[in-house]
C-alpha cells in the first residue's frame with residue numbers, strides 16, 4: 001500500500017528570552033542569552049487535519065513570563081484550519097505550554113500516553129517541584145475529556161494512522177510522545193520536547209525540566225536513531241526551525257515553517 005504523504009507545519013504562537021543557565025543544567029556560558037519559541041504543529045492531507053499540541057493560553061503564558069503572540073487556533077486559521085473542525089489532537093505531554101487550550105477544540109479526540117495522565121493525576125504531583133510545569137485546570141480538563149469519551153490512550157509506541165506513528169520518549173515528561181509522519185521527503189519526526197533544541201540531539205546538554213535524567217538522555221539518542229538524521233527531526237522549541245525551513249507563503253515568514261520540504265541544513 002502506498003503511504004500517504006502529509007504536509008506538516010510548525011506554527012509559532014509564543015516566545016521567551018532566557019539564558020543558557022535557564023535552559024540547561026550546568027550550562028556553559030550560563031549567562032548567555034537563549035531564546036525559546038513555542039509551537040503547535042499541523043499534519044494534513046486532502047482528507048484530514050491532525051493537530052499536535054494546543055499551546056498555552058494568554059493568561060497562563062504571561063503569568064510565567066512568556067510572550068503570547070497569537071492564539072494557537074489563530075495560527076491554525078492562517079493555514080485555513082478551523083479548530084472546531086479538527087477531529088484528532090495528539091497531546092505530546094501535559095505541560096502547560098502543550099496542553100493549555102483543550103477547550104478550544106470542541107469536536108476533537110485527544111490522544112495521550114497512558115503514562116502521562118497517570119503521572120499528572122498521581123503521587124508524583126504531591127511534589128511541588130514535579131508539578132511546576134503542569135496547570136491544574138489543564139489536568140482537570142483532560143480528565144473531563146476522559147469521562148466525555150474524548151480521550152484515546154496509547155501505551156508506548158503505537159500506530160496512529162497510515163503514515164503516522166507515535167513514539168514514547170520519557171524523561172522530560174513521563175508520558176512524552178513524539179510523532180513520526182510520512183511526507184514527500186520520507187519520514188520526519190516531530191520531536192516535541194524529546195528534544196527542545198537541535199543541540200539537545202547534537203551535544204546532549206541536560207535540559208532543566210525533567211522527571212528522569214537518565215530516561216531523558218536515553219530518549220535523545222533513541223530519537224536520533226528513529227529520525228536517522230537531524231534534517232528529519234524537528235525539535236520542539238528551537239527558533240532555528242523557522243530559519244531552516246521555508247514559510248509556506250511570504251506573509252507567514254517568522255510564523256509558520258513548512259516541514260515536509262528539505263531544510264536548508
Ligand SMILES: [Zn+2]
Pocket residue numbers: 095097098193236237
Ligand atoms: Zn515544551
